[in-house]
Amino acid sequence: MDQVAASVMVDQPTHTITLTVNKITYELKVLPWVTLLDAIREYIELPGTKKGCDHGQCGACTVLVNGKRINSCLTLAVMKNGADITTIEGVAEDGVLHPLQQAFIDHDAFQCGYCTPGQICSAIGLINEGKATTREEIQELMSGNLCRCGAYPNIVAAVQQVNGKL
Amino acid sequence: MNNNTNYIGKPVNRVDGYAKVTGGAKYAADHHARGLCYGVVVSAGIAKGKILHIDTTEAMQLEGVFKIFTHENVSGLAWFNHSYKDMDAPPGKHFRYLQTDTITYSQQPVALVVAETFELARYAASLVKVTYKADAHVTNLTGNLDQARPPKGKKSGFKKPSSRGHFDKAFTAAPVTLDATYFHGAEHHNPMEMHATTVLYYKNGSITVYDKTQGILNTQSYVKSVFGLSGRKVKALSPFVGGAFGSGLRPQYQLFMAVLASLELKRSVKVMLTRQQMFSLGFRPITQQSLSIGSMEDGSLQAIKHEAVSGTSQFEDYVENIVNWSGMLYHCKNVKQSYQLVSLDTYTPLDMRAPGAVTGMFGLECAMDELAYKLNIDPLELRYINYSVEDGSMKKPYSSKALRDCYQQAAERFGWSQRNPEPRSMKNGHLLTGWGMATGMWDAMTVPARAKATFTADGRLTVGSATADIGTGTYTIMTQIAAETLGLPMDNVTFQLGDASLPYAYLEGGSATAASVGTAVQKACMQVRERLLDLAKDIPDSPFKGLSVAQVSFADGMMFMTETPANFIHLKDIMTLTDTGEINVTSTPLPNVFKQMKYAKNTHAAVFVEVQVDEELGAVKVTRVVSAVAAGRILNPKTARSQIMGGIVWGISGALHEESVLDHQFGRFINHNYAEYHIPVNLDINDIDVIFVEEQDDVVNPMGIKGVGEIGQVGVAAAIANAIYHATGKRIRELPITLDKLL
Numbered sequence: 011m012d013q014v015a016a017s018v019m020v021d022q023p024t025h026t027i028t029l030t031v032n033k034i035t036y037e038l039k040v041l042p043w044v045t046l047l048d049a050i051r052e053y054i055e056l057p058g059t060k061k062g063c064d065h066g067q068c069g070a071c072t073v074l075v076n077g078k079r080i081n082s083c084l085t086l087a088v089m090k091n092g093a094d095i096t097t098i099e100g101v102a103e104d105g106v107l108h109p110l111q112q113a114f115i116d117h118d119a120f121q122c123g124y125c126t127p128g129q130i131c132s133a134i135g136l137i138n139e140g141k142a143t144t145r146e147e148i149q150e151l152m153s154g155n156l157c158r159c160g161a162y163p164n165i166v167a168a169v170q171q172v173n174g175k176l
Numbered sequence: 177m178n179n180n181t182n183y184i185g186k187p188v189n190r191v192d193g194y195a196k197v198t199g200g201a202k203y204a205a206d207h208h209a210r211g212l213c214y215g216v217v218v219s220a221g222i223a224k225g226k227i228l229h230i231d232t233t234e235a236m237q238l239e240g241v242f243k244i245f246t247h248e249n250v251s252g253l254a255w256f257n258h259s260y261k262d263m264d265a266p267p268g269k270h271f272r273y274l275q276t277d278t279i280t281y282s283q284q285p286v287a288l289v290v291a292e293t294f295e296l297a298r299y300a301a302s303l304v305k306v307t308y309k310a311d312a313h314v315t316n317l318t319g320n321l322d323q324a325r326p327p328k329g330k331k332s333g334f335k336k337p338s339s340r341g342h343f344d345k346a347f348t349a350a351p352v353t354l355d356a357t358y359f360h361g362a363e364h365h366n367p368m369e370m371h372a373t374t375v376l377y378y379k380n381g382s383i384t385v386y387d388k389t390q391g392i393l394n395t396q397s398y399v400k401s402v403f404g405l406s407g408r409k410v411k412a413l414s415p416f417v418g419g420a421f422g423s424g425l426r427p428q429y430q431l432f433m434a435v436l437a438s439l440e441l442k443r444s445v446k447v448m449l450t451r452q453q454m455f456s457l458g459f460r461p462i463t464q465q466s467l468s469i470g471s472m473e474d475g476s477l478q479a480i481k482h483e484a485v486s487g488t489s490q491f492e493d494y495v496e497n498i499v500n501w502s503g504m505l506y507h508c509k510n511v512k513q514s515y516q517l518v519s520l521d522t523y524t525p526l527d528m529r530a531p532g533a534v535t536g537m538f539g540l541e542c543a544m545d546e547l548a549y550k551l552n553i554d555p556l557e558l559r560y561i562n563y564s565v566e567d568g569s570m571k572k573p574y575s576s577k578a579l580r581d582c583y584q585q586a587a588e589r590f591g592w593s594q595r596n597p598e599p600r601s602m603k604n605g606h607l608l609t610g611w612g613m614a615t616g617m618w619d620a621m622t623v624p625a626r627a628k629a630t631f632t633a634d635g636r637l638t639v640g641s642a643t644a645d646i647g648t649g650t651y652t653i654m655t656q657i658a659a660e661t662l663g664l665p666m667d668n669v670t671f672q673l674g675d676a677s678l679p680y681a682y683l684e685g686g687s688a689t690a691a692s693v694g695t696a697v698q699k700a701c702m703q704v705r706e707r708l709l710d711l712a713k714d715i716p717d718s719p720f721k722g723l724s725v726a727q728v729s730f731a732d733g734m735m736f737m738t739e740t741p742a743n744f745i746h747l748k749d750i751m752t753l754t755d756t757g758e759i760n761v762t763s764t765p766l767p768n769v770f771k772q773m774k775y776a777k778n779t780h781a782a783v784f785v786e787v788q789v790d791e792e793l794g795a796v797k798v799t800r801v802v803s804a805v806a807a808g809r810i811l812n813p814k815t816a817r818s819q820i821m822g823g824i825v826w827g828i829s830g831a832l833h834e835e836s837v838l839d840h841q842f843g844r845f846i847n848h849n850y851a852e853y854h855i856p857v858n859l860d861i862n863d864i865d866v867i868f869v870e871e872q873d874d875v876v877n878p879m880g881i882k883g884v885g886e887i888g889q890v891g892v893a894a895a896i897a898n899a900i901y902h903a904t905g906k907r908i909r910e911l912p913i914t915l916d917k918l919l
C-alpha cells in the first residue's frame with residue numbers, strides 16, 4: 011500500500027482514507043476540503059486527469075468511480091473512501107490500448123488532447139450505461155465534456171465505432 | 177523501390193496520439209517535485225483606482241503559508257519598459273504585475289499566496305483583504321466612439337489600412353448602395369487548459385520552467401529579462417499545450433508569479449489560474465465596424481468603405497487587420513478604409529484565432545449578402561462577378577488562389593443551386609431552414625525558424641526546433657516531412673519542440689508554423705542527405721562517386737541513384753562503413769524574398785451553411801456546414817481537417833454562443849466561467865464537411881505550404897448570419913446571434 015501524506019495544520023482534522031486507483035490502493039491523509047481531482051493529481055501524482063474549470067462545468071476531470079463517470083472536481087476525496095477509481099492512466103491494460111483509445115487516435119478525436127482523458131473516461135462510462143444507441147444520443151450524453159478545440163464530430167465517430175461492441 | 181516512406185500528404189495518425197489518449201502527455205501543471213508548493217492569485221475587485229491597503233495578517237497566520245507577494249514586497253525587478261516586452265507585445269507600456277498600487281483593469285492580479293498545498297493557498301487567498309479607492313472607469317466602447325483615435329506605434333504583422341481611388345465620388349454615383357454597421361463584444365480564448373506554470377527549483381539556483389505558451393523562447397526571454405537571469409539558469413519547456421488559440425502568444429502572469437515565488441522562496445512552485453482568471457487575460461477586442469458599398473445594377477462593385485473602431489487598454493495599443501480584407505478580396509477601384517482605437521479600462525486585447533479577419537470578414541461578407549438581396553442577384557453569383565485575381569490593395573497577383581474552385585466545389589457539395597433565394601421559403605411548422613454562404617481569407621505567412629537534425633548510426637533521426645504544438649499537429653507533420661525527406665520510416669524519426677534550448681522558431685501563430693518550421697525541417701534533412709552522400713563517396717568502390725545530391729534519392733531507409741535505383745545503400749551502412757557516429761546539422765532557411773515580393777500570399781475558403789431556426793424559441797441550430805479550403809499543399813489531410821473543423825466550430829461559436837459580457841457598472845466581465853460563457857457542446861455540432869482544394873504554389877515556400885490554423889474560422893459567422901436571414905428574414909448585425917435577437 012502506497013502512503014501519501016499531506017500535513018497541513020489548519021483547524022480541521024485530517025482523514026485517513028483509502029482510494030484504489032488503477033488497481034493500486036493508496037492510503038491518504040487528507041483534509042476534507044481536498045477534491046477527488048486534486049487528490050488524484052497532486053497527492054497521488056497521477057496528472058493524466060485534467061482540471062479545466064474546477065466547477066463541474068467542463069468534464070475535463072471525468073474519472074470512473076466504481077465504473078460510473080463522475081466529475082472528480084465536484085467530489086471530495088473523503089466522500090470516496092474505499093472507492094475503486096479508474097483514471098486515464100488505467101484505461102489501457104498492460105500497454106494494450108482500450109479500443110476507445112485506439113478509436114480516438116484513428117479518428118483524430120482530439121487536437122490539443124487536454125479534454126481527451128475526460129472524453130475517454132466519459133465515453134467508457136457512457137458505453138457502460140448502455141443508454142446511447144443513436145448518434146444524437148451519443149452527442150447529447152457526451153455534452154458534459156467540452157472540447158475547445160472542437161473535435162466533437164471525430165469524438166462522436168470514435169465513440170460510435172466502439173459503442174455496443176465491448 | 178517500393179517507397180513506403182512517402183508521408184507528405186497522407187492522413188497519418190498523430191505521433192503524439194498515444195501520449196494523449198493514455199494520460200502520458202504532460203502539460204504545464206502536470207509536473208511534480210519534492211517540496212512543491214502552490215501559488216494562488218488574488219484578483220482585483222475593481223476596474224480602476226488605487227489599492228489603499230492589503231491586509232495579509234490573517235492569511236499569514238495559517239501554518240503552511242509561506243509568503244504572500246504584493247506590490248508592497250516585490251522589488252528588485254527589471255526597470256526598463258523593454259525588459260517587459262515580449263515577442264507579441266503591442267506598442268505601449270507593458271504591464272508589470274505586483275509592482276504598483278494602481279488598478280488598471282478588473283481582475284488585475286494584486287497578490288500571490290504561496291502555501292504548502294493548493295487548498296491552503298486558495299483558502300489563505302480568500303483571507304487576504306484588499307481595500308481600494310475606486311475611480312470612475314470606462315469600459316463601454318459604443319458609448320465612447322467619440323474618443324476614437326488612430327493607433328500609436330507598430331505591432332508585428334499589422335498592416336495600415338489603405339485607401340485607393342475616389343470612394344465618395346464613386347459611392348454617390350453608384351445606382352445601388354448599402355450601409356450597414358456590425359458589432360461584436362469581447363471573446364476570451366478559454367483554451368481547455370487554464371494557464372499554468374510549474375517552476376522546478378534546483379539547489380544551484382537554476383530553474384526549469386514548464387509553461388503554457390505558443391513560444392517557449394518567448395517564455396525564456398521574458399523570464400531572463402524581467403528577473404535578470406542568464407540563459408544558463410533558465411531551462412524552459414512546453415512539450416504539450418492544452419490549446420491556446422492566441423492566449424499563449426504573450427507570457428501570461430502565472431509565469432511571472434511562479435518564477436517570482438520560486439526564486440524568492442527557493443522552492444518549486446506551481447501556479448494555475450482559475451477559469452475565472454482566464455477572463456483577466458487578453459481577448460478578441462470589442463469592435464464596431466461599418467461598411468458602405470456601392471455597386472452597379474449588374475453587381476459590379478464601384479466603391480467600398482470599411483471603417484472599424486476597436487477597444488484597447490489604457491497602456492498598450494493592440495491592433496489587428498480588420499478592414500484590410502475589403503481592399504483585397506474583391507475587384508473594386510475605389511476603396512476607403514479606416515481603423516481606430518478607443519482606450520478602455522480593460523486589459524490589452526490579444527490575438528485570437530484569425531485575429532482581425534474573423535471580425536472584418538464577418539462585416540464584409542454579411543454586407544455582400546445584404547447587397548446581393550438589394551440587387552436581386554444570387555450571393556454566390558455576386559462573388560463571381562467581383563472575383564479578383566490580384567490583391568487590389570498592393571496591386572499584386574496572388575501566388576496562388578483557388579477560391580473559384582472552392583466556391584464551385586463547396587456549392588455543388590452543398591446543393592446551393594437548389595436554393596430558393598426568398599427568405600422564409602423553407603418553412604416546416606415552427607422550424608425555418610436557411611442557407612447562407614460566405615468567403616474566408618487569411619494570410620499565408622512565413623516567419624523565421626531554424627531546425628537541427630541528428631542522424632545516428634542506428635538509423636534514427638532526431639529533428640528539433642523551438643516551436644510549439646498547441647493541438648495543431650506540429651509534431652506529426654514535422655515527423656512526416658523529416659521522414660520522407662530522408663526516406664526513413666516515421667517510427668525512426670523523433671521531432672522535438674517546446675524546448676528553449678532548441679534552434680530558434682518564432683511563436684506558433686498566424687498559421688505560419690507548418691510553412692516556416694516545415695521548411696527548416698526539410699532543409700535540415702536535405703543537409704543530412706548531402707552529408708550522407710559525401711560519406712558514401714568515401715566508401716571503397718562506391719557507385720556514388722561523382723554524383724551530386726540532385727542525382728540521388730532517399731526512401732525505405734536507403735539512398736539510391738535516381739536513374740539506376742538498383743544502385744543503393746542502406747543509410748545505416750553508410751554510417752557503419754565510414755565509422756560515423758552521428759551527423760549533426762542546423763538549418764537556417766532564408767525565404768526567397770525577391771520572388772515573394774511580387775505576389776500576394778493568402779489562403780481562401782468558401783463556406784456554405786444550413787441553419788434551422790425554431791421560430792417560437794429563437795433557437796438556432798447549424799445543421800450542415802460545407803467548407804472548401806484552398807491552403808496550398810496539405811501535409812496531412814487528417815490533422816488539417818481537424819484544424820479546419822475546429823475553426824468551423826469556432827465560427828459557429830462566435831456566431832451563436834460566445835461573448836464575454838462586460839458589466840459597465842463594475843467594468844468587469846461578468847460571465848467568467850464555462851457555465852455562462854457559452855461555447856458549443858457536442859450536441860451543438862452537426863455535419864461538417866471539409867474539402868481541400870489543393871494549390872500548387874512554389875512562391876510561398878519550397879513545399880507550397882500555406883497553413884490551416886485560422887482559415888477554417890474566417891467567414892463562418894457571416895455565412896451563419898446570412899443563413900439566419902434566409903431562414904427568418906431578419907438581418908442580425910450583432911454577434912453572437914442569441915435567441916433574444918430572433919424573437
Ligand code: FES
Binds near residue numbers: 062069081082
Ligand atoms: S474540472 Fe471538473 S468539470 Fe471542469
Ligand code: FES
Binds near residue numbers: 121122156158161418
Ligand atoms: S482536444 Fe483540445 S480541448 Fe479537446
